[in-house]
Amino acid sequence: MRTCKVAVVVAAVSTLLTMCGCGVGAALDDTAGPDLASGDAVEELAAETATEAAGIPATLTVASTLSHGPFEFKTGMEAEGFAVDVMELVALELGADLLFSDPVRDRSVLPDLQPGRTEDVCEKVASGEALVGLSSIRASAPLGEGVLATDEYLSLDLALVVHGEGELACVGDIGSGAVAVQREGAASAWAAENLPESHRKLFDDPNEALSALVSGNVVACVVDKPVAQRFRKVKAPGQLAIIETVATGDSFVMVVSADNEELATQINDALATLKVDGRYDELVEAWFGEPSQRGDFGPYTAMPDGPGDMVFQNG
Numbered sequence: 001m002r003t004c005k006v007a008v009v010v011a012a013v014s015t016l017l018t019m020c021g022c023g024v025g026a027a028l029d030d031t032a033g034p035d036l037a038s039g040d041a042v043e044e045l046a047a048e049t050a051t052e053a054a055g056i057p058a059t060l061t062v063a064s065t066l067s068h069g070p071f072e073f074k075t076g077m078e079a080e081g082f083a084v085d086v087m088e089l090v091a092l093e094l095g096a097d098l099l100f101s102d103p104v105r106d107r108s109v110l111p112d113l114q115p116g117r118t119e120d121v122c123e124k125v126a127s128g129e130a131l132v133g134l135s136s137i138r139a140s141a142p143l144g145e146g147v148l149a150t151d152e153y154l155s156l157d158l159a160l161v162v163h164g165e166g167e168l169a170c171v172g173d174i175g176s177g178a179v180a181v182q183r184e185g186a187a188s189a190w191a192a193e194n195l196p197e198s199h200r201k202l203f204d205d206p207n208e209a210l211s212a213l214v215s216g217n218v219v220a221c222v223v224d225k226p227v228a229q230r231f232r233k234v235k236a237p238g239q240l241a242i243i244e245t246v247a248t249g250d251s252f253v254m255v256v257s258a259d260n261e262e263l264a265t266q267i268n269d270a271l272a273t274l275k276v277d278g279r280y281d282e283l284v285e286a287w288f289g290e291p292s293q294r295g296d297f298g299p300y301t302a303m304p305d306g307p308g309d310m311v312f313q314n315g
Contacts (some may be wrong), residue, residue: 055262059097062087063130066103067115069207070230070287071136071154071252082287083252086132086271089279093270101130109199122147125255131263136222138185140250148258151268152251158187158245161213161227161232168220171244174198177219180209186248187222195222214239229288234314240243305306 066074072081079100091098104116104124118141121133126146138156140151170193179198181191184206191200198220203209204216206223210231213221221228225245232240256263274280283288 020031026121035111036168056094056096056266057131057263059099060087060091060094060132061130062098062100062122062132062134063104063121063136064100064133065105065115066100068136069235070227072134082283083134083136083153083284085287086274086280087254088272089283090249090267094266098146104135110303112273119144120254121282128257131256131260132267137253138250139253142183143255144258146258147255148261148264149253149255150264150266150269152225152253153271156185156250156252157225158185158246159228159242160246161210161221161223161228161240161242162219163213164239164241166219167240169243171195174220178217180212180218180221180223182206182209182223182227185224185250186246187224190246190248191222195220210236210240226288229290233287234290244315 009032051251064072066072066079068081070081071083072079075081080246084100088098099123106114106116106120106121118135118137120136121137122144123146125133128252133147137143137149139152142147146215160171161175168174168265174195174197176197176199179191179195179200181200181202183202183204187206188200188202191198201209201212201218203212209218209221209223211230212218214236223240228240228242232242253269256267271280
């Protein structure tokens with residue numbers, strides 16, 4: 001199995017290194033070519049040949065905004081998140097390297113400093129600038145032409161969240177209280193229908209909605225359940241309770257070019273393998289604190305705070 005590398009490439013730095021007479025591979029150990037005199041290099045080249053013979057790209061280039069915690073985000077020189085870890089396992093299953101391109105920006109807003117939208121990520125994939133789009137893309141969202149969705153890699157039920165030690169125990173207890181509601185997805189429509197007397201405050205960032213609950217500015221919060229689970233696990237252990245789970249039928253998916261159905265099939269097969277052998281369940285439990293529903297785990301061992309924080313490089 002080849003070593004999976006996750007890198008964010010910044011073109012300007014790469015160009016600068018070249019102008020200075022430094023090849024990127026020489027400047028960055030992780031991207032240097034293999035030592036052909038070593039047995040490891042022979043094994044790696046053999047694995048690479050087998051991967052390419054199977055129609056799998058040697059490197060999976062990924063377009064992402066890296067701006068959606070806890071799913072995919074950028075911290076310092078690291079790309080982190082549940083989805084990043086899933087993508088790494090998919091790449092390992094396929095025997096491919098993994099390369100995250102420079103974070104996608106919203107080109108409709110000048111200067112283009114805002115994180116990109118779903119359509120911006122899909123455009124990168126449709127144009128061939130990346131093979132895979134991975135950026136909290138909802139299956140329910142319009143993807144536009146030129147891309148197709150993979151199978152889901154995370155279900156997106158809603159959670160009604162309250163203070164753990166409060167008296168609110170069900171939807172009917174909310175009444176006219178202030179409720180922080182995630183703007184994206186089904187949260188706002190569900191809250192309007194099921195909490196009609198509440199004073200609803202919309203938030204673009206579900207983590208900010210949960211912070212408003214912790215600070216006491218609202219009495220309840222409606223957000224995607226995985227976000228609530230991660231927030232409760234890491235930022236507010238013992239403080240919050242999920243009193244209602246709402247099935248939405250929505251989920252996160254990856255996207256690939258519409259001309260590359262073979263890659264979509266390969267990714268779907270890899271996701272299915274991860275779910276069967278238990279590695280997917282370990283990621284879910286490590287990131288969101290929920291026990292696995294599949295019984296025995298496979299050989300993958302997860303770290304407590306979310307395994308596989310990915311180092312990315314400028315260059």
